[in-house]
Amino acid sequence: MSESWPKRTLQEDVLARAAEDxxxxxxxxxxxxxxxxxxxxxxxLAAIGLVAGLVAExxxxxxxxxxxxxxxxxxxxxxxxxxxxxxxxxxxxPVVGIGDVFWLATTPAGQxxxxxxxxxxxxx
Numbered sequence: 001m002s003e004s005w006p007k008r009t010l011q012e013d014v015l016a017r018a019a020e021d022x023x024x025x026x027x028x029x030x031x032x033x034x035x036x037x038x039x040x041x042x043x044x045l046a047a048i049g050l051v052a053g054l055v056a057e058x059x060x061x062x063x064x065x066x067x068x069x070x071x072x073x074x075x076x077x078x079x080x081x082x083x084x085x086x087x088x089x090x091x092x093x094p095v096v097g098i099g100d101v102f103w104l105a106t107t108p109a110g111q112x113x114x115x116x117x118x119x120x121x122x123x124x
Contacts, residue, residue, distance in 0.1 A: 010035045010050060011059075012117045018060060018106045019114025022070050025088055025101040044094035051104065052081045059110030062102045070105040 008016065013031050017023050023031075025047070032043040032050065054060040055077045062080040063072035073080045084102045088094075091101070106114055 008117060011054065012113070014050065014054065014104075015059060015106060015110050015114035016117040017114070018104060019111050019118065022065055022103040022105050024098050024103050025084075026095050026098070028104070029094055040094040044088060048081075048085045048088065051084060051102075054104070054110070055081050057109075058107055059113065060104045060106055062104055065099060065103045070103060072105070 010032065013035070014023060014028065017027070017031065028047045028051065029040065029043050032047045033040070037043040037046050051060070051062070055062065058077075061070075061072040061077075062084050063070055065071070073083065075083060088096065088101045
């Protein structure tokens with residue numbers, strides 16, 4: 001992203017990334033840290049809150065990635081957020097491996113926002 005482009009909100013940054021590929025927990029942590037929360041533990045808590053909001057708004061779903069692609073968890077949105085939070089907080093280190101804890105994928109509404117972010121940046 002060039003300095004001349006409009007800054008992305010945290011939500012826009014996550015949705016733009018997820019519009020191109022699924023996002024894993026540590027990538028989300030990096031995004032939150034790059035938006036001004038340098039402490040990894042605080043960033044993890046902020047990332048969990050961000051995921052909760054994105055799920056509640058119907059913009060992303062949580063799940064696993066298999067050979068067949070992203071497979072959403074067979075849970076309610078609330079239960080999926082609780083599972084992700086519990087699994088991530090049970091890890092001593094906020095920085096987890098690729099695919100550990102969860103993968104998030106956009107819903108059609110989240111995909112549209114992510115693509116709009118990329119389109120806006122291409123035009124700028």
